[in-house]
Amino acid sequence: MTAPATSTTPERHLAHADDLVVTRVEAVPFAIPYTKPLRFASGEVRTAEHVLVRVHTAAGVVGQAEAPPRPFTYGETQSSIVAVVDQLFGPALVGTSVLDREVHRTRLHRTIGNPTAKAALDMAAWDAVGQFLGQPVHRLLGGYAESVPVSHMLGFDEPQVMVEEAARMRDLHGISTFKVKVGRHPYRLDVAVVRALREAFGEEIELYVDGNRGWTASESARAMAEMADLGLTLAEELNPADDVLGRRWLVERCPVPFVADESAHPAGGGHPGDPRRLGDRGLDQDRAHRVLRVAAGAAPGRGAGRRGGRRQPDRRPDRHAGLRHLRRRARLHLGPRGRAVQLPRHERRPAGRAAHHHQRPDGRPHRPRAGPARRRRQAGPLPAGRVSVRPRPSSPISEGARR
Incomplete structure (x- = not known):
């Protein structure tokens, strides 16, 4: 499928504000098989089953963006993205302008979660605005960079196999930045891979690691200490996202910048x-x-626990240290x-x-209300000849007392 041919001349499209109105939103599922399976700590991917999101405007300009599902992180799948765009998000955007950024955000965040679908719609709206103005989106956002390096992900494999894959990508496409998937057990399997890559290419390539939350905080700290001499650019999601205090401890000790990536998101608005x-x-x-x-x-x-009529703190060890x-x-x-x-x-x-x-x-x-112990203390000493405990006649204590 191809988008209808459109002109990017600003004078043509900005003549009427009605041209910016969203008339239709569609979600197109597609699949691209990988040449080899990509294996990482949180799963394995053999086919890129993504969704192409299109935002149509009254002037015929179509903004497009890609929504890659992250079932291991967000719980979204290709089918769920298509369903939520067709049934909820698309109808919420129809009739608004592509410039209504806050309106879009408010309406999309009425539904909790679905961050990938929401992001794709936002990017598609930006793409439409850029086409109206005849400018790339990074100019609209004010970003600046002389160049942006392209990186290639290296999934789990033997060190020599991953070195050969990196060499092939460098020779075919000129890629010199590589994201190395880590998070296996024992962690020294991944340390050996990163060290083999650095020894094979020297300073010609840029390396950074992505753990996909596969290690604990202590394993991550030990691994980063052993890779401190390998010149890594950054480390991404080494330990579980729900280990908030462990991640804080790890970031304070990490020798390179730490990236939270998918685990840093206020989902649901x-x-x-x-x-x-x-x-x-x-x-x-x-x-x-x-x-x-x-x-x-x-x-x-x-x-x-209770002792002496007072509430005592629990002294049992907590499994969440x-x-x-x-x-x-x-x-x-x-x-x-x-x-x-x-x-x-x-x-x-x-x-x-x-x-x-x-x-x-x-x-x-x-x-x-005072308990029995407090009431006895408040009543003062008992009169002579009286006992403080009067067992019931039918209780085992009273039976023993009779005998």
């Missing part, structure tokens, strides 16, 4: 700092709920941008006490 959206920012839902309970003043662990510091900060509150800030002393409440137990509806402080 809304303010990125909204604490209710911690799950979208890298925490899984269970851990996000626990972080919010700590921020609200609830007990910070899996539970708490990165949350230990939250135990020591149970009186912190998440600020408007998700940052932890110290509450004033008069606004704090003891950890473990629910919000509705802290204050009566009329504003007076609520005092919890």
